[in-house]
Amino acid sequence: MPRILPFKQVDVFTGELFKGNPVAVTNCMDIDESEVTTEQLQAIASWTNLSETTFLFKPTDAGCDYKLRIFTPGSELPFAGHPTVGSCKAFLEFTGVKKEKIIQQCGLGHIELTVTDDQKISFKAGPNSIEEISDSVIKSYESTMNINSIERPKLLRVGPNWAVLLVKDSEEVLRIEPDLVAMTALNRENVHTGVIVGGLKTGCTAGDAYEIRAFAPNEGVSEDPVCGSGTLAFLRYLQEINQFKESKTFHITQGARVGRNGNLYCKIDILPDGKVDYYVGGYAIAILNGTITL
Amino acid sequence: MPRILPFKQVDVFTGELFKGNPVAVTNCMDIDESEVTTEQLQAIASWTNLSETTFLFKPTDAGCDYKLRIFTPGSELPFAGHPTVGSCKAFLEFTGVKKEKIIQQCGLGHIELTVTDDQKISFKAGPNSIEEISDSVIKSYESTMNINSIERPKLLRVGPNWAVLLVKDSEEVLRIEPDLVAMTALNRENVHTGVIVGGLKTGCTAGDAYEIRAFAPNEGVSEDPVCGSGTLAFLRYLQEINQFKESKTFHITQGARVGRNGNLYCKIDILPDGKVDYYVGGYAIAILNGTITL
Numbered sequence: 001m002p003r004i005l006p007f008k009q010v011d012v013f014t015g016e017l018f019k020g021n022p023v024a025v026t027n028c029m030d031i032d033e034s035e036v037t038t039e040q041l042q043a044i045a046s047w048t049n050l051s052e053t054t055f056l057f058k059p060t061d062a063g064c065d066y067k068l069r070i071f072t073p074g075s076e077l078p079f080a081g082h083p084t085v086g087s088c089k090a091f092l093e094f095t096g097v098k099k100e101k102i103i104q105q106c107g108l109g110h111i112e113l114t115v116t117d118d119q120k121i122s123f124k125a126g127p128n129s130i131e132e133i134s135d136s137v138i139k140s141y142e143s144t145m146n147i148n149s150i151e152r153p154k155l156l157r158v159g160p161n162w163a164v165l166l167v168k169d170s171e172e173v174l175r176i177e178p179d180l181v182a183m184t185a186l187n188r189e190n191v192h193t194g195v196i197v198g199g200l201k202t203g204c205t206a207g208d209a210y211e212i213r214a215f216a217p218n219e220g221v222s223e224d225p226v227c228g229s230g231t232l233a234f235l236r237y238l239q240e241i242n243q244f245k246e247s248k249t250f251h252i253t254q255g256a257r258v259g260r261n262g263n264l265y266c267k268i269d270i271l272p273d274g275k276v277d278y279y280v281g282g283y284a285i286a287i288l289n290g291t292i293t294l
Numbered sequence: 295m296p297r298i299l300p301f302k303q304v305d306v307f308t309g310e311l312f313k314g315n316p317v318a319v320t321n322c323m324d325i326d327e328s329e330v331t332t333e334q335l336q337a338i339a340s341w342t343n344l345s346e347t348t349f350l351f352k353p354t355d356a357g358c359d360y361k362l363r364i365f366t367p368g369s370e371l372p373f374a375g376h377p378t379v380g381s382c383k384a385f386l387e388f389t390g391v392k393k394e395k396i397i398q399q400c401g402l403g404h405i406e407l408t409v410t411d412d413q414k415i416s417f418k419a420g421p422n423s424i425e426e427i428s429d430s431v432i433k434s435y436e437s438t439m440n441i442n443s444i445e446r447p448k449l450l451r452v453g454p455n456w457a458v459l460l461v462k463d464s465e466e467v468l469r470i471e472p473d474l475v476a477m478t479a480l481n482r483e484n485v486h487t488g489v490i491v492g493g494l495k496t497g498c499t500a501g502d503a504y505e506i507r508a509f510a511p512n513e514g515v516s517e518d519p520v521c522g523s524g525t526l527a528f529l530r531y532l533q534e535i536n537q538f539k540e541s542k543t544f545h546i547t548q549g550a551r552v553g554r555n556g557n558l559y560c561k562i563d564i565l566p567d568g569k570v571d572y573y574v575g576g577y578a579i580a581i582l583n584g585t586i587t588l
Binding site: 002007009011017018019022043044046047048049050051259285286287288289290291292293294 | 296301303305311312313316337338340341342343344345553579580581582583584585586587588
């Protein structure tokens with residue numbers, strides 16, 4: 001007997017329809033998680049063909065608002081950025097809950113989300129680490145994009161492993177026509193998820209607005225239109241090269257070369273004890289609203 | 295002011311949930327076509343990320359039931375197989391119309407659809423043509439899949455241009471692990487959309503059941519799970535090599551290697567005047583039902 005559940009497909013990191021990154025969200029909060037199998041959830045994620053498909057369940061940990069399971073077309077993930085923001089938006093709309101702090105239970109643990117009065121949703125990033133990239137690999141990456149880095153590129157491990165490069169300005173970022181075949185080979189050899197390139201927005205002198213692009217051809221994604229984890233990697237990289245001593249907010253735009261207009265509102269939060277937290281957020285719009293039969 | 299329209303995402307060529315090929319269908323029959331722009335429809339098709347996204351409009355030609363516009367994430371198509379079957383299913387559910395013959399107006403002209411009592415939907419194929427492939431290209435294709443053809447492969451122009459190969463049986467079809475890099479290069483050099491390989495179902499002696507697979511790596515689709523135009527190409531190829539003098543039905547299965555279970559019910563219809571018509575059809579299920587905001 002097929003089961004019919006509430007469904008939304010949410011556009012994430014945009015206030016403008018069809019200009020963000022979509023995530024498919026099924027509301028399973030009124031059934032028990034044991035009533036569906038992982039194989040069933042995986043089959044749905046393969047069928048939607050989106051980079052991520054998620055399922056909201058009743059939380060099993062105290063203090064959490066919901067439990068989220070996140071699938072790509074091929075596998076289950078412990079965490080992902082844009083699906084977290086989009087699924088939180090769907091949770092708020094499905095349940096009518098109105099509050100500023102939401103706790104998401106997921107494979108990575110408990111994720112803190114903040115909902116502003118104007119409905120921007122941000123998540124606080126989990127652990128990450130930073131590593132060197134060899135001179136020869138840096139040179140190879142620069143050559144696949146015909147660019148020159150203005151700071152030494154680094155490898156950011158934020159879940160996915162992004163090679164992060166900074167160039168002169170956003171115009172140089174937007175000009176890039178990567179050699180995807182060569183980049184695929186480099187990603188594969190070095191076990192990198194892909195490449196993030198950013199540059200200061202032209203005309204912006206305050207140093208707080210950047211254009212970035214995310215390439216992950218070895219994952220089957222030539223260019224990810226609006227990438228949460230890539231944005232986090234870039235933010236962490238900015239802290240590495242600037243060593244900010246005071247908290248700072250950033251506006252990051254993404255997707256212009258692939259017909260999108262992603263807007264990410266980010267914060268590097270310097271705590272009194274010197275610890276640094278990273279926040280990534282934006283608006284989200286539920287574009288498809290209805291049911292899914294499974 | 296955003297507009298909210300009825301929406302369905304339909305699984306095509308399957309009677310089993312999530313085992314077919316999805317198409318996203320928006321019902322625009324209650325608005326005027328001039329109220330939406332091609333750019334808007336294209337943006338929606340890019341966002342759904344499905345191989346095809348369609349829009350039902352009021353027909354402008356007499357005798358037609360609806361007008362269909364079909365988009366891939368990158369462009370508009372005059373016709374496509376599985377979107378036609380899925381959009382007809384959506385039309386029947388949106389409108390409550392019940393009849394055996396449906397005429398679809400689209401870029402290719404008027405497409406005749408048949409709806410059986412048990413809700414199988416078939417379309418009659420439009421014009422197609424058949425061409426030779428050179429010995430060296432045949433050899434190269436066989437080498438990318440490590441197979442031997444049992445009949446001379448041909449190029450089938452059915453909208454897309456498919457190189458069609460026949461091997462010993464379905465087990466050989468299912469064993470194929472194509473060299474996608476080499477196949478991409480061959481597709482590109484020869485301006486072929488991709489490759490269809492079929493084989494008689496093992497254990498089947500009647501000669502009327504085949505397993506086929508569709509590879510189109512140069513179009514960004516390593517393996518198309520359930521391909522309507524590829525099935526038509528294969529059907530036309532069967533007629534070419536067998537020169538049937540009497541009408542014949544075929545059951546074609548597809549998608550086993552990518553977790554799907556596509557079932558296509560096809561007919562080669564030999565008319566009294568010797569003319570041959572081709573019919574491709576199957577079941578379809580609306581899995582997502584609701585609205586889209588645009």
